[in-house]
Amino acid sequence: MDGQLAGPSDEQLAKLRDQFVCVRLIQMGGVDLATFQFDPFLSWSVFFMNADKTIYGRFGRAHPQTKRNKKDSNPNHTPAGLKAAMSAALKIHQDYMRDPEQWGTALAGKTGATPRWRFAEKTPAARRYKRLKRIDSGEKGCVHCHEVQRTAIDSYFMKRIALPDNMLWLYPRPAVLGLTMDNRHAARVSKVAPDSAAAQAGVRVGDDIVSMSAQPLVSIADIQWVLHTFPDKGGVIPIEVARAGKPVMLSLELEDGWRRKEDFGWRYRVAGYSSWLWAGVSFRDSKQGVVVAQRAPRWFKRANEEPKRKLQPRDVIVEVDGKTGMDRSALLAYLMRDKRLGSKVTFVVLRGGQRVPVEFRIPKKQPEVQGY
Amino acid sequence: MKRAAALLALVSLASAGDDWIQDDIEKGYARAKATGKPLLVAFR
Secondary structure, three states, X not given: OHHHHHOOOOHHHHHHHOOOEEEEEOOOOOOOOOOOOOOOOOXXXXXXXXXXXXXXXXXXXXXXXXXXXXXXXXXXXXXXXXXXXXXXXXXXXXXXXXXXXXXXXXXXXHOOXXXXXXXXXXXXXXXXXXXXXXXXXOOOOOOOHHHHHHHHXXXXXXXXXXXXXXXXXXXXXXXXXXXXXXXXXXXXXXXXXXXXXXXXXXXXXXXXXXXXXXXXXXXXXXXXXXXXXXXXXXXXXXXXXXXXXXXXXXXXXXXXXXXXXXXXXXXXXXXXXXXXXXXXXXXXXXXXXXXXXXXXXXXXXXXXXHHHHHOOOOOXXXXXXXXXXXOHHHHHHXXXXXXXXXXXXXXXXXXXXXXXXXXXXXXOOOOOEOOO | OXXXXXXXXXXXXXXXXXXXXEOOHHHHHHHHXXXXXXXXXXXX
C-alpha cells in the first residue's frame, strides 16, 4: 500500500495524493503520542489532518493472522478503501477551513487524551530497551510502532498502575458491534450479525456510516477509534447512516463490559507478550482451554526463560492460580494486571491426558531486552 | 542487512513518489500551513 500511494501507477490515487502534503514517519522515536494515537499493531497507518493538528481521520488497522487472512496479506487495506478515505478527508478539510468553529467541535473527539507518557522513549520501561535508551540519549535509531504499546504496558506494570481495559482490549473491531465492513468503501456495512448491538439499533446491509458519536468517519479505522475511546461501562453511541442517499439517525447501545467480548490475544503473536514475563510464549483458545501454541523465538535472548522451559507446546492450561474457565484474553489480562515482579504463577496443564502442575516465578529483577 | 535493505527500499519509494517529507512532521505542518493543503501522515 505504501508503494502504491507513493508510486505513479494509480492515476486516481496520485491525483488524490497530490492534494495533500505527504509525510512519512518510519519510526516512533520523538513522535508526540498526544497527537498520534493509533492501533500500534498495524503494519501501515495514515492520519489525515490539518496543519493546526486537528485530525480528520485515520486509515489502516491491524488484523488477526488467521489462515484465511494469510491468503490476503492485507485484507483491511485496499486501494479503493484508501481512495474513499482520502476523498472523505478532503471534504472534511474543505468544511473545516470554511467553518473551523463548528467542525472543530465535531472533530475534537478524534484527538485522544494526553497519555501518561507522551514519547515512547521517555516511558519508565524504555530504559530496559537498549535501543530506546540510546535514542533517548540523542543517538539515531528506530522505535517500532508495537514497541510504543509494549513499553507503555511494561511501564504501567513497573509503576504498579492498574492497566485500563482499553490498553488491553484496544481498538475493538466493528465485529464487536456485530458489523462486517466492506473494505472498498469508507465505512459501508456488508453484514450485520443477527441479535447484535448493530442489528438492534437498526443498521442494515449497504448503509454507509457517516458519523459515530458525532465524529465524521473516513474509514473503518475511524470506527475503531470511536470504540477505542468509548467508556467500558457502555452507553449509547449515536450514529448517522446514509441509506439510499438519505440520512438516518440511529442509536447503538453497548452494555457494561462490551469491550471484553473481543479477543485481544492475537495481537501479541508477532510482537510477543511483555517479554520479561512470557519470553514470547504464545497461546490460542481451544474448546478444552488455552493452549500453549509457540515458545520464545531466538531473538528473545535474555528474556525470562522459565515459562519457555516449563511450558510445552500443546499444553492445555486449565487452571491459573486456582482460577478456571479463562479464555486467552482473560488469562493475559490477569497475568498482566494482577501479577508483580517476584510473583509466583501456578498453572495446571493437561499434558498427555494428565493434569500436571507447572509453577514458576516472575523474576524479581527485570532483564534488559536485547532482542528487537 | 535486511533492515538496511528495507530502509533503502523505503527511501527509493519516497524519492519515486515526488516530494514526500521524510521523518520531519514539523516541516509537514509548516508546508501544510503555507499551501493550505491537508496533511497525509503515513506510519509504517
